[in-house]
Amino acid sequence: MTSTLPAVTTPKVPAQRRPAPEARSTGRTRPPERLRSSRSDLLLCGLLLAAILVVQGWHIADYPTLSDDEGTYLAQAWAVQQGKGLAHYTYWYDHPPLGWVQIALLTWIPSAISPGSMTVGSMRIAMLVISGISAVLVYVLGRRLSLPRWAAGLGMALFGLSPLAVVLQREIFLDNIAVMWLLLAFCLAASPSRHLWHHFGAGLAAAAGVLTKETMLVVLPALFVTMWRHSHRDTRKFALTGAVTACALIGFSYPLFALLKGELLPGSGHVSLWDGVKYQMSRPGSGFILDTSSGSYGVLHSWLYYDRVLPLGGLAGALLLIVTWRWSVTARALAGPALAVAILAAVAMRPNGYLPAMYIIGALPFLALVLAGGAASVAHAVVRRRRAEGEKRYVTGGRYALAAVLALAAGAYVVPHWYDGDRTALTADANKPYRQASHWLSTKVADPKGTRVLVDDALWLDLVHAGYRPGLGAIWFYKADLDPAVTKTMPHGWRDIDYVVASPTVRRDAKDLPNVKAAIQHSEPVATFGTGPDRIEIRQIQTAAAGGAR
Amino acid sequence: MAAFTLWWQMHAWRTPEVLASTRFSRPDGDEHLSFSLLLPARHEQAVLDHTIQRLLESTHADFEIIVIVGHDDPETTEVARAAAERDQRVRVVVDTHEKKNKPKAMNTALPHCRGDVVGVFDAEDQVHPELLAHVDHAFRTTEADVVQGGVQLINFHSSWYSLRNCLEYFFWFRSRLHLHAQKGFIPLGGNTVFVRTDVLREADGWDPNCLAEDCDLGVRLSSVGKKVVVAYDSDMVTREETPGSLMSLLKQRTRWNQGFLQVYRKKDWKQLPGFRQRLLARYTLMTPFLQAFSGVIIPVNAAIALFLDVPVGVAFITFLPLVTAAVTFVFEVVGLHDFGKQYGLRVRLVHYAKLVVGGPFYQVLLAGAAIRAVWREQRGRNDWELTTHVGAHLTAAEPIREDVPA
Numbered sequence: 001m002t003s004t005l006p007a008v009t010t011p012k013v014p015a016q017r018r019p020a021p022e023a024r025s026t027g028r029t030r031p032p033e034r035l036r037s038s039r040s041d042l043l044l045c046g047l048l049l050a051a052i053l054v055v056q057g058w059h060i061a062d063y064p065t066l067s068d069d070e071g072t073y074l075a076q077a078w079a080v081q082q083g084k085g086l087a088h089y090t091y092w093y094d095h096p097p098l099g100w101v102q103i104a105l106l107t108w109i110p111s112a113i114s115p116g117s118m119t120v121g122s123m124r125i126a127m128l129v130i131s132g133i134s135a136v137l138v139y140v141l142g143r144r145l146s147l148p149r150w151a152a153g154l155g156m157a158l159f160g161l162s163p164l165a166v167v168l169q170r171e172i173f174l175d176n177i178a179v180m181w182l183l184l185a186f187c188l189a190a191s192p193s194r195h196l197w198h199h200f201g202a203g204l205a206a207a208a209g210v211l212t213k214e215t216m217l218v219v220l221p222a223l224f225v226t227m228w229r230h231s232h233r234d235t236r237k238f239a240l241t242g243a244v245t246a247c248a249l250i251g252f253s254y255p256l257f258a259l260l261k262g263e264l265l266p267g268s269g270h271v272s273l274w275d276g277v278k279y280q281m282s283r284p285g286s287g288f289i290l291d292t293s294s295g296s297y298g299v300l301h302s303w304l305y306y307d308r309v310l311p312l313g314g315l316a317g318a319l320l321l322i323v324t325w326r327w328s329v330t331a332r333a334l335a336g337p338a339l340a341v342a343i344l345a346a347v348a349m350r351p352n353g354y355l356p357a358m359y360i361i362g363a364l365p366f367l368a369l370v371l372a373g374g375a376a377s378v379a380h381a382v383v384r385r386r387r388a389e390g391e392k393r394y395v396t397g398g399r400y401a402l403a404a405v406l407a408l409a410a411g412a413y414v415v416p417h418w419y420d421g422d423r424t425a426l427t428a429d430a431n432k433p434y435r436q437a438s439h440w441l442s443t444k445v446a447d448p449k450g451t452r453v454l455v456d457d458a459l460w461l462d463l464v465h466a467g468y469r470p471g472l473g474a475i476w477f478y479k480a481d482l483d484p485a486v487t488k489t490m491p492h493g494w495r496d497i498d499y500v501v502a503s504p505t506v507r508r509d510a511k512d513l514p515n516v517k518a519a520i521q522h523s524e525p526v527a528t529f530g531t532g533p534d535r536i537e538i539r540q541i542q543t544a545a546a547g548g549a550r
Numbered sequence: 551m552a553a554f555t556l557w558w559q560m561h562a563w564r565t566p567e568v569l570a571s572t573r574f575s576r577p578d579g580d581e582h583l584s585f586s587l588l589l590p591a592r593h594e595q596a597v598l599d600h601t602i603q604r605l606l607e608s609t610h611a612d613f614e615i616i617v618i619v620g621h622d623d624p625e626t627t628e629v630a631r632a633a634a635e636r637d638q639r640v641r642v643v644v645d646t647h648e649k650k651n652k653p654k655a656m657n658t659a660l661p662h663c664r665g666d667v668v669g670v671f672d673a674e675d676q677v678h679p680e681l682l683a684h685v686d687h688a689f690r691t692t693e694a695d696v697v698q699g700g701v702q703l704i705n706f707h708s709s710w711y712s713l714r715n716c717l718e719y720f721f722w723f724r725s726r727l728h729l730h731a732q733k734g735f736i737p738l739g740g741n742t743v744f745v746r747t748d749v750l751r752e753a754d755g756w757d758p759n760c761l762a763e764d765c766d767l768g769v770r771l772s773s774v775g776k777k778v779v780v781a782y783d784s785d786m787v788t789r790e791e792t793p794g795s796l797m798s799l800l801k802q803r804t805r806w807n808q809g810f811l812q813v814y815r816k817k818d819w820k821q822l823p824g825f826r827q828r829l830l831a832r833y834t835l836m837t838p839f840l841q842a843f844s845g846v847i848i849p850v851n852a853a854i855a856l857f858l859d860v861p862v863g864v865a866f867i868t869f870l871p872l873v874t875a876a877v878t879f880v881f882e883v884v885g886l887h888d889f890g891k892q893y894g895l896r897v898r899l900v901h902y903a904k905l906v907v908g909g910p911f912y913q914v915l916l917a918g919a920a921i922r923a924v925w926r927e928q929r930g931r932n933d934w935e936l937t938t939h940v941g942a943h944l945t946a947a948e949p950i951r952e953d954v955p956a
Binding site for chain 1: 560563564565566569570855856862865866869873876877880881883884887888
């Protein structure tokens with residue numbers, strides 16, 4: 001659809017005979033052939049990277065609260081490291097396994113040096129690597145989409161320093177890793193040399209992203225558009241087909257894997273990819289996002305609680321770019337990210353779709369780029385539009401003054417908010433109860449090997465390191481109801497359990513899990529850490545009533 | 551291995567710049583070189599006259615055509631002599647060797663060449679009138695010793711194998727040869743190849759005992775560091791036809807394969823200066839055999855993975871070659887589309903289907919030719935199995951001209 005428009009980054013003549021750059025009315029810096037050799041780019045990117053790493057890395061283990069999902073992925077990564085297959089419980093095709101295979105690789109060396117460090121809090125440090133790479137890729141992508149240097153830097157800062165981003169990117173979520181792959185794919189798709197194998201690589205990276213977190217699938221059209229715009233007419237046919245083929249072939253390796261294991265289609269006595277997909281597609285919806293009583297609204301609210309600038313500003317930026325498509329070079333250059341934002345927003349607006357809290361992670365880099373692009377567009381309009389050769393000096397001065405005022409106003413709004421948000425992230429300690437519970441369970445229980453505990457995923461690895469048997473000793477609480485391999489070992493239901501670690505997640509989900517619910521009902525707290533709804537109780541099962549059946 | 555082939559096959563399309571550089575640059579109208587065009591013909595009286603007429607239409611000012619005929623082939627000789635009488639730029643040289651083949655014929659004609667540059671065509675070639683001007687320009691601007699122009703089979707609609715055969719040529723001349731030229735090791739094609747006469751004489755012409763004398767010449771010239779330039783322009787290619795039957799295709803392929811083997815065994819390529827060049831040479835000359843081998847092994851692999859009880863990891867690895875094969879397949883489909891576009895031919899859906907379905911069978915054919923070549927080489931049979939031509943490409947590319955004898 002973009003082929004009929006004059007492409008901004010794809011001169012129609014081969015570079016060999018490329019004419020001298022047209023009159024530089026725009027005055028924006030062209031991306032250098034090699035970013036690596038541009039000192040000012042390196043300097044800006046390096047400074048921002050350092051800032052992002054400090055803000056995201058400082059007290060990374062203490063804030064935000066350990067999430068159940070983090071525990072799940074890290075535990076499965078641990079299982080991969082231990083050679084126990086793709087998960088320590090039966091792998092049931094909930095997500096493609098590539099995500100935690102990568103976590104396993106990332107944490108391999110630290111966990112080999114110190115096995116006890118393989119817990120959610122301490123391994124968040126691995127996510128710092130991912131965030132760093134992603135942030136640099138955002139900068140590179142910004143430059144490759146011909147944003148001026150300051151705007152690319154702005155995009156990188158938005159992406160890495162927004163309190164929302166800081167909170168989400170600290171956590172061990174598959175989405176963060178998938179975003180890195182997608183960004184790599186976009187960077188390769190926008191490669192200035194338009195090399196066939198770069199586009200092929202973009203396809204591979206996109207497939208890796210999708211296999212890390214399947215929701216990235218919806219962003220692929222935006223990637224395609226980017227690639228289309230950045231390929232040359234003569235080689236486009238091959239470049240695009242190559243990329244699509246690469247992506248599809250790698251993507252098909254997942255069903256192939258299931259097929260080879262004999263688990264592609266449902267059957268009795270085994271899990272299957274089909275059932276896994278069916279589960280994900282039929283997850284109960286969380287309501288319409290703008291309906292104040294729905295769960296989706298709550299999720300939206302939780303995002304806006306951390307930061308309004310990036311989500312709302314990004315949406316506005318996308319809108320601005322789409323509206324100014326006809327006139328703005330920047331808008332056309334950023335067609336890919338803008339389309340990605342549009343798609344992700346449309347998916348989030350489904351009337352009754354399932355909207356998980358980490359959904360926005362996939363949108364963050366595109367929101368950041370689009371917002372930066374919008375800013376660049378506005379700046380260009382203010383400073384350069386309709387600027388004649390002999391413009392009066394006071395008019396030019398006025399233009400710059402207006403730009404400065406706008407920049408100051410934006411800064412005055414954003415900086416205090418972000419300062420507060422990021423200060424919380426740097427100083428708050430939300431995970432003290434978890435550490436205390438972990439400490440209690442490792443020191444106060446006499447025989448960890450013979451003790452069975454229902455625990456949420458975030459604490460599970462702590463218990464494993466403390467000597468509890470993984471899987472049937474330390475038990476992911478919901479497995480007690482949902483995994484036949486676990487329930488089989490609990491013929492007497494809650495009576496076969498010794499402790500329940502009632503964290504907020506466990507208390508929240510227990511209402512749908514009969515065994516867990518019964519265990520909580522038939523237990524008394526022996527230790528409580530924290531207060532209010534965030535408290536963690538260690539509850540001992542009271543077997544006296546059952547007459548010592550065990 | 552399949553990945554290497556793929557990588558090289560797609561060489562020309564890597565970037566728009568590379569693609570642009572594979573074309574002839576526009577001639578400047580200046581012409582300094584004189585050409586001697588060799589046209590060996592054997593039992594090809596049906597197409598020879600047309601070819602000569604077309605060559606004579608060349609816009610270049612200074613060239614001669616030397617038709618080489620056998621002393622035991624009166625029909626072709628007659629056609630050639632008639633053409634020579636009509637136009638003084640045509641000369642006839644009679645080859646009197648007892649056992650005849652193309653390199654011997656051309657060596658016979660070499661002393662008679664008066665031009666600065668010797669060009670080789672086949673009797674059934676359709677040559678573009680402006681080709682010589684472009685080649686002249688290429689020689690002068692690049693200071694090359696050898697210029698290889700494009701050759702393209704056109705009659706892709708004739709049969710399923712001609713479709714694949716056409717595409718093979720397309721990829722070879724459009725893309726792969728340029729890579730070879732760049733790397734300094736190039737097996738030349740059989741025609742539309744131009745060599746400076748002194749360079750050719752210095753190299754003692756063609757090897758009369760080699761079944762792939764063209765490849766051999768390229769290897770020998772690049773081994774002593776001669777500069778080879780390849781240029782491809784869809785307007786400017788020499789149009790040819792595929793062999794008329796499966797059997798003749800098999801024979802032709804056997805001859806090439808055997809020729810490659812002979813060139814490999816002659817070890818001229820060992821003089822190449824760079825290790826990587828030698829590796830490329832070794833690999834290129836072995837390609838037909840590796841290709842045949844992989845063609846057989848890929849389906850077996852996939853079958854093993856699916857039907858035998860092997861660990862998932864192992865099964866996964868056995869699928870890897872299939873992946874590269876699939877990528878190649880897709881690029882071939884795109885290549886066919888591009889081929890149709892560039893030559894203004896209508897490629898229908900059925901042709902794409904033929905291309906995909908015919909793939910495995912073509913592999914079997916290639917494997918057969920490879921095995922046959924090894925067998926013949928072992929038995930020491932290296933006589934010349936000539937491909938016969940029926941002129942299918944003439945009707946295919948454009949309506950037959952009135953002056954062409956049926």
